[in-house]
Amino acid sequence: MTRVVPVPQSLDHLSIDQLAAGIGPWPPEQRLLVDAHATEWASPAGFVALLTLGQALAEAGAAKPELTLPVKPGVASYWAKVGLLHHAEPLFDIHGKVSKRGVETSDTLVPVTIIRNAADVMEIVGGITQRATKLLMDELELDAKVVGGFGQSLSEACQNIVEHAGTAGWVAAHVYVYRKRLSGRKVAVIAVSDAGIGFRRSLEATQGKRFGDRWGDAQALETALIHGISRFRDPGRGQGLTGIKRYLTRWEGSISIRSGTARVAIVPPWDDEPPRFDGLPWFPGSQVTIVIPGKEPAE
Amino acid sequence: MSALIRVDLMLREAVDTPYSDLVTRPTGAAVRDRVLTEMRDFSDDDAQLDFSEVGLMDFSCADEVIAKLLVAILEQPLQRLMLRGVHHNHADAIEHALARYDLVIVAIGIESPEPHLLGSAPDDWRDAFRMLIRMGRAAAPPVAEALCWPVPRTVDALQGLARRRCVVAYPDATFDLGAVA
Structure with missing residues (x-):
């Protein structure tokens, strides 16, 4: 028997909830068929979430899932171009025409990339600096101060995986146009996802007792993101997320973190995402999405 | 050196x-x-x-x-x-x-x-530090006069900076930026 998990038509950091709702009990007893045939668009958050699902299934010892590629022309080839299919091949039995097109990095900030250790983080940050700087300055018209913060945020978001997840994860970053939310302004989106232990389990030993019955995924996310508390007692720890938050607050960016059954976000005035959402369908690990808006066009 | x-x-x-x-x-x-x-x-x-x-x-x-x-x-x-x-x-x-x-x-x-x-530095430390840059090696009273502060307030700021090794305190009760200047 196979359980079909529909992938939404548009897969982003919010519609991961729909993907999660299709998974059912964990670990699944049936083989999963992740059905993206009707998917027309996916954000970096969608790409890394798909890989996280495949990775979590493999690590749970579940049957290797199937992945049906989008049928809309151009979508699957774009997934190949950004590196998704390269990383998906070992994790899924893929159905559909797989483009032989290699990964192209010319117009992406960071193609889909695996993060296993600190050396991977150094490679990602070092490898993108020049190209990303040019893209962020040319496409988003950001000045050097804002561009530096992009690299710092990318580095810290990736390090969270190495420091806390207990397993590997994925990162991708692209430039998009936010037509509705920002009236056509371009944004840089960084998405990081892992299939690890999640924020609740990472913080439980040091923070769980303080909150008693209120302890859960949402409380753990608020503890880390809002209060800057890490599982380490070292006063210098927890700087990554607080540094990202400070940078995003200054430049009207947003950060949204989903872990387990909750999502907590720092929401700028231009966005209407709820700052805290509890009781979501469970999804493995943690997913961090950072949005940095481009320069506001002159009136 | x-x-x-x-x-x-x-x-x-x-x-x-x-x-x-x-x-x-x-x-x-x-x-x-x-x-x-x-x-x-x-x-x-x-x-x-x-x-x-x-x-x-x-x-x-x-x-x-x-x-x-x-x-x-x-x-x-x-x-x-x-x-x-x-x-x-x-x-x-x-x-x-x-x-x-x-x-x-x-x-x-x-x-x-x-x-x-x-x-992390109080505003007084920052003001005293900037004044010391302008004045060079100086004791607290002339720095206080330049800042229009009471001398004890100036001494507190300069000694705070010296404790954090942001300025050098000399035995003759003068202060300067040391080798960075």
Whole structure:
């Protein structure tokens, strides 16, 4: 028997909830068929979430899932171009025409990339600096101060995986146009996802007792993101997320973190995402999405 | 005398990387150890960390390289540490890291030769520091007069800066910026 998990038509950091709702009990007893045939668009958050699902299934010892590629022309080839299919091949039995097109990095900030250790983080940050700087300055018209913060945020978001997840994860970053939310302004989106232990389990030993019955995924996310508390007692720890938050607050960016059954976000005035959402369908690990808006066009 | 330590060279010696970015905690810890070893080898009282050839520095590395290094140095009797060649993104990360420890350091940016304070310092310390830059070596009373402050307030600020080794206090009750000036 196979359980079909529909992938939404548009897969982003919010519609991961729909993907999660299709998974059912964990670990699944049936083989999963992740059905993206009707998917027309996916954000970096969608790409890394798909890989996280495949990775979590493999690590749970579940049957290797199937992945049906989008049928809309151009979508699957774009997934190949950004590196998704390269990383998906070992994790899924893929159905559909797989483009032989290699990964192209010319117009992406960071193609889909695996993060296993600190050396991977150094490679990602070092490898993108020049190209990303040019893209962020040319496409988003950001000045050097804002561009530096992009690299710092990318580095810290990736390090969270190495420091806390207990397993590997994925990162991708692209430039998009936010037509509705920002009236056509371009944004840089960084998405990081892992299939690890999640924020609740990472913080439980040091923070769980303080909150008693209120302890859960949402409380753990608020503890880390809002209060800057890490599982380490070292006063210098927890700087990554607080540094990202400070940078995003200054430049009207947003950060949204989903872990387990909750999502907590720092929401700028231009966005209407709820700052805290509890009781979501469970999804493995943690997913961090950072949005940095481009320069506001002159009136 | 002030020893100049190039952080980009410390990075290359500590970690096998083709890049000049200071990112990740393990990298920061390795660079800090390398810098501490280098400082022990110098007999100079002052050391200046030169960041001019360093690319990006993230918040975790700022904690490992600067904040924890400063904590270690403040436990030793003599040495002062200052920064030079600091880019904007470095300054932002260092300020963020030092605030957590209530520490402050003297830095010179890549774009301006004027020393400034990075980290956690009361406004009085910052005002007294800027005045000392203008005046050069001075005792508290003339600094107080220039700032239109009572002398005890000025003494508090200058001694606070000296305790954090941002200025040098001399036996004749004068203060200056030491080797960074």
